[in-house]
Amino acid sequence: MLWNSLLLAMREIRRNLLRSFLTILGIVIGVSAVITMVTLGNGATQAVKNQVSSLGSNLLQIRTGQRMMGPGGGGGAPAFKLDDIEAIRSSVSGLSGVAPQVNRTATVVSMANNWSTSVTGTTNDFFTVGNWKLASGRSFSEQEEQTGTSVCILGASLYKQLYANQDPLGEMLRVKNFSCEVIGVLEAKGQAAMGRDQDDTLVMPLRTVQRRLTGNQDISSIQVSVENETEITQAQTQITDLLRERRRISEGMDDNFNVLDTRQLADALSGTTKVMTTLLGAVASVSLLVGGIGIMNIMLVSVTERTREIGIRLAIGALEREVLLQFLTEAVMLSALGGLIGIILATIASYFLSGLMQVPYTFNAPINLGSFFFSAGIGVLFGYMPAKRAARLDPIQALRHE
């Protein structure tokens, strides 16, 4: 009997190809959209975490603003000044480097090539803290740092972009409205995630950037590295206490800056992508819902025809439960098929897209199962319910249905 209704169901599916196809399509779209979006979102979150973690575990990042506000959440909190750097350097023990940073995006021009890149103003400590090595040339001299001379060091990608592997040392580079001399090139770090290339950068002395690009004395963030990883918590507390005092934050008040180690930073930064994942998931859920409504529509439109068909089957001697089993089998087969195709499509799509976006791919079982069962549930419910109602009628009532 089960085999029989399986055969009947398959014949019905073939007979109503368009209806079957639309049902499957509704499920496929819903399932694949949700799975792809959430998988990519999760991948992006993972990528951010991986990237930050790769910085090393001896780093502290000091930024203005409250802790959980994510990048750029500085708000109204005052920026750091050079005094703060000096104070940290002199009163916190066990630090191997303290690097102030100011960042700006600027267009740089060398001869015929121009390129928009991220310009960082900092000190030589930047190279120690961030573990950067020079591929050629030299770092800043003390005099250049003091006076804010127009010199610059190229990141590997920027160098390739502007000079196509020719020797750039001593060349003049235009940055916005001033020109500066190239004194060094950094080794490539090669880590890139979500399209951000760390090697696409231009490093200059802090003073130079402050004077020529930002026009003020502000320092937006400070990177600190400790000599001994085990002392990182201690350094964190010391820096926090020092900055609270310097920024005159009375007891009981919240910090208007934050000192985060790598793990905390990863969490803070990936907060944004988590929000993004949720949003993407929500948008995709709409398509899951629309797919579901599509299925309902198709099924309800065919109720009249199906009711008559059920009437015919009952009239020639089919039992109620035989008719129901046939319709249930059909609904389950269609929905399961749609769900499977959806999962396969989503897996292929998210695999290739995550490659393209350079984020890690992970198979997310709850999302796959969840969206599968949701849309398959709708398919089964709306394929089966009208049949259930019709099969309860007397044959003649079902035949008269309009």
Place this chain on the structure above:
Amino acid sequence: MSEGIEKLIELRGITKTYGQGQAQFQALKGIDLSIEAGDFVAVMGPSGSGKSTAMNILGCLDVPTTGEYHFRDVQVEQLDRNQRALLRRYYFGFVFQGFNLLARTSAQENVELPLLYRGESTKARHLAAQAALEKVGLTTWTGHTPAELSGGQQQRVAIARAIVTNPVLLLADEPTGNLDSKRSHEIMELLVSLNRDQGITVLMVTHEPEMAAYAKRIVTFVDGKVAADKRQAGLGYVME
């Protein structure tokens, strides 16, 4: 009643009321009728006199409002849905006034359908369906769907579906309603031969006296009641 003749059907005081309250309409107003096994009955009467309603009740497609219905020694009005379905499956063949074929399904498959629910093998279904289609004179169009068939062809598919199971009782609601007179006479001869050679009891609604002439008995409905009931020497039997 003469001896040796089995009573197949007995209706006692059957009524059927449609609708409720103000819109109530009594389509059958107390039908008493008995039909013997092997009989060939033509049901006649004006439109709206309740012929189809009575046929549906006889075919267990509908239930009477009041009254008793005996089929052999079964009291039909006491059966549940599934038991009535089994009665239809194993004993009745029904030709609807409006064909009621499955859409987008070939003639052949339509005719096979009742056998499917009887659990017959694919091969047996196929052969039986072909034989039934041959009997109604449809051999070339069997792969076509109802939408591709003429009214007369659909009518013949519907008859083939009703007789494919060799039913005990064949109920046909205007089986020649859509056929030209040549085809109509062919169908009538088919019904006569089913009745005479296979002993199938036939109950047929018709408007045409020409077709009713084939039957052994004519029951006339007027306004939800049996107005006349007479026996005759049916055409096709007289030659014997």
